[in-house]
Amino acid sequence: MAIAANSRELVLKIIFVMVAIVILSRLFFLQLFEDKYKVMANDIAILRKVVYPPRGVxxxxxGRVMLNNQVVYDLVVTPVETRKNFDTARxxxxxxIDVPAFEKLMKRAVNKGGWVRQTVFLEELSPAQAARFQENIFLFNGFQMVERNIRSYPNPNAAVVLGYIGEVSPAMLRKDxxxxxxxGDYxxxxxxxxxxxxxxxxxxxxYFVEKDNFNRPRDSYKGGMLDTPAQGGRSIELYLDAELQAYGEKLMGNKLGSIVAIDPETGGILAMVSSPSYDPNLLTGxxxxxxxxxxxxDATKPLFNRAMKGSYNPGSTQKPLTALVALDEHVITPAYGYPCSGGYYACGKRIGCTHSGGGHAANLRLALANSCNSYFCHIYRLSVDKREFGNVKNGLHKFYQHMYDFGLGHPLGVDLPHETGGTLFDTKDYDKMYNGSWNSCTNVFIGMGQGEIASTPLQMANSMCIIANHGYYYTPHFVKSVAKNPRDPILAPYLKKHEVTHIADSAFAIVGLGMMDVVNKGTGTVARLPDVEVCAKTGTVENKAIVNGQVMKLQNHSMFVAFAPRVHPKIAIAVCVENSGYGATWAGPIASLMIEKYLFDTVASNRKSLEERMFNAQLIPRYTYVIDSARRLRDRLIWERKVQQKRFADSIRHYQDSLMIHQWIKKNLM
Known part of the structure; x- marks a missing residue:
């Protein structure tokens, strides 16, 4: 037993001796060989300089620059180093600046980063400030000028696409x-x-730099052996056409709405306009x-990207998709006609049509050209009531799957943050809404793009890519190459082809011809261009708003979707002009001008008057501001109510805590 005890004691002694040797060895190494800690210990003599690299262009x-860098200088401070012999006045x-301003800036720096952490004291020194500070730098212990690059936009366009940068917040720093x-990073x-x-x-x-006895930077410490070189960001090239983007923003001036133009062959976004926009340079400096x-x-919400977050009933721009489903389900042929006399009455209520003359829906192409509501309501019902499905619930689910494949009801995955997916109801949604009791007349409006269906302009433009390509699309995206490499791994998701394989090529062909008829002899003749087969669909969308519990009927949204040319298409486009009337009045001309500008790089002289009318139109209605004010008032009242409820809850909790303490004192101490 004594031998065992002595053995354990010896082992413990050996362990303690080894730990002591390791600690002493480490201290010896740090003292003699570890330069990094020498630098930290000699902070008065060695300047640690942080250099922020330029972000990618x-x-x-x-190849035109859309976003670049501009060098500025920030003044940073380590507050603890300013406590002794600091010349504030100098x-x-x-x-x-005056002394009160100095004290305010110093207090802000301390609150932001504490006494020992280097923090921004004053952003973006003027050239005069930078020169005067540099001349007297030896007087200002704890202060240092740091070079930084801010973003510079050569042209005031594409703000919601390019985005902006800002300083990392404390809340962000807590995230992985x-x-x-x-x-201080951006x-x-x-x-x-x-x-x-x-x-x-x-x-x-x-970078570590030696300082002289006047606190002035001198040479690189140890010849730069300890420095970590700054590496500039990688540049990116876009599919976006800066000239087309600027043209679209001019066309959409003084209007609410958006434009999305896509190259169907690649999914590359040629232009994305959200109006009203703003000069991106406002969010620098x-x-x-x-x-x-x-x-x-601002009541018009210039920061809100309507092109991929705005959700609208597609209206008649939905009709080509309804036709494709009906053709695929073999419930109609291209020759199928419907005897519309000005309205659809088969569901016990009148659904009006803009045409009343006979024969305007004698076949699919005519129905598309004339945008017959009755025709598309009816073929929608034929599709979901198809006998092979067994019941309308199975039929609607099949219709939902078709629309989902067309890119509706879910975000497409565009390479911008915060995309929304619109609205697309499946059978379970209607079961919940109507307690399981509904039929094809309940949601017949979906066939003509109204009711429980909503799309973003991005989704509408993408659906045109599908028709233009006869059944496939690439996820819409902006970036063409990273550091001139079009095959960079980050771009892999955008090189994958998405095929709608179940629909026959002949179905896409006949729908395309019907959309060409829309432009040649139907509701969209405003989009006609010489020597170009433009395929399009107009849309006039009912627009309502709920304000203070009341439903307000507002002016219709003007919608237009198109692609061109019909064979070997180069551009697919969707245009939405809110609160402006018929699709052919505003959205149609804007779409046709964008197509013409992209295909020919100019606009024909005989269409200049149309262009000027689009440039000069003032279409932002006064009630936009009224509705926004009402919503802000509602949000304010809700917020105040929540605050009052929280205060009341806190008071109750405080009372309960006080009562428990009083009872404990009474029981234990009295």
């Missing part, structure tokens, strides 16, 4: 995604800046916070 399809003189960021907040953050950001550099507040409060 963004180019359009023709710094105030150099920066042209931002583990490699530090306070990050993409929206648009392509956010989506391609890892590509664009680069890698910040750390010192005034960005103030400008953001103004844009955020």
């Amino acid at each position: 963004i180019y359009d399809r023709k 710094l105030c003189e150099a920066l042209d 995604r931002f583990r490699s960021y530090n306070q 990050v993409g907040i929206d648009g392509l800046e956010q989506q391609y953050e890892e590509v664009l950001r680069g890698q910040r550099g750390i 010192k005034e960005r916070s103030k400008n953001f507040g103004k844009l955020f409060m």
Whole structure:
């Protein structure tokens, strides 16, 4: 037993001795060989300089710069180093500020980063401030100028596409995604800046510089052996055409709505306009916070990307898709006609049609050209009531699957953040809505693009790609190449072809011919172009809003979808002009001008008057501001009610806690 005890004691002694040797060895190594800790210990003599690299440049399809960098200098401070012998008056003189302003800025820096962490004191020094500070830098212990790149937009276009950057917030730093960021770093907040953050950001550099006894930077410490070089971000090239984008924004001036134009062959987005827009330069520089507040409060919502977040009933632009389903389910042939006399009455109520003369829906092509509501309501019912499905619930589910394949009811996966997926009801949704008791007349409006169906303009444009390509599409996307590499792994999802294999090529062909008839002799003749077979569909969408519990009937939305040419298509497009009337009045001309501009790089002289009418139209209705004010008032009242409820709950909780404490004191101490 004594031998065993002695053995354990010896083992423990050996362990303690080994631990002591390891610790002493490490300390010895740190003292003599570890330069990194020497630098930290000699912080007064060695300057640790952080260099933020330029973010990647963004180019359009023709190599034109859309987003670049501009060098600015921030003044940063380590507050703890300013406590002794600091000449506040001299710094105030150099920066042209007064002492109260200095104290306010210092307090903000301390609150933001504490006393020992380097924090931004003053952003974007003017050239005069930078020069005066540099001349007297030896007087200002704890202060340092840091070079930074801010984003610069050569042209005031594509704001909601390009996005903007902002400083990383404390809340962001607590998330895993931002583990490699530090306070003071900048990050993409929206648009392509956010989506391609890892590509664009680069890698910040750390440099160690010796300082002389006047606190002035001198030479690189140890010849730069300890430095970490900054690496600039990688640049990206877009499918976006900067000139077409600017033209679209001009056409949509003083209007609410959007344009989406896509190259059907690649899925590359040629233009994405959301109107009203704003100058992206407003969200750079010192005034960005103030400008953001103004844009955020604007009733027309310029920060909201209507092209991929706005959700609208597609109206008659849905009819080509309804026709494709009916053809695929073999409930009609291209020769099928319907005897419409101005309305659809088969469901016990009148659904009006814009045509009343006989023969305007004698076959599918005529029905598309004349946009006959009765025809498409009826073939929708034929599709979901098909006998082989057994019942309408199975039939509607099949219709839902068709629409889902066309890209409706779910986000497409565009390379921008926060895309929405619209509305598409399946059988279970109607069962819930009507307690299981409904039929094809309940949702007959879906066949003509009204009722419980809503799409984003991006989805509408993508559906045109499917028809143009006779059954396939590529996920719509902006980025063509990363650092001139079109096969970069980050682009892999956008190179995959999505095929709608169950629909025959002949069905797409006949629908395409019907859409060509829309332009040649139907409701969309405004989009006719010489020597180009334009295929299109007009849409006039009912528009209602609920304000203070009341349903307001507003002016219709103008919709237009198209692709051109019919054979070997180069462009597919969707245009929405809110609160403006018929599809052929506003959305149609804008779409045709965009197609003409893209295909021919100019607009014919005989269409200049049409172009001027689009440029000069003022279509933002006054009730936009009234509705927005009412909604803001409602949101304010809801917020105040929640605050009052929270205060009441807190008071009750405080009373209950006090009562429990009183009872405990009474029981245990009295």
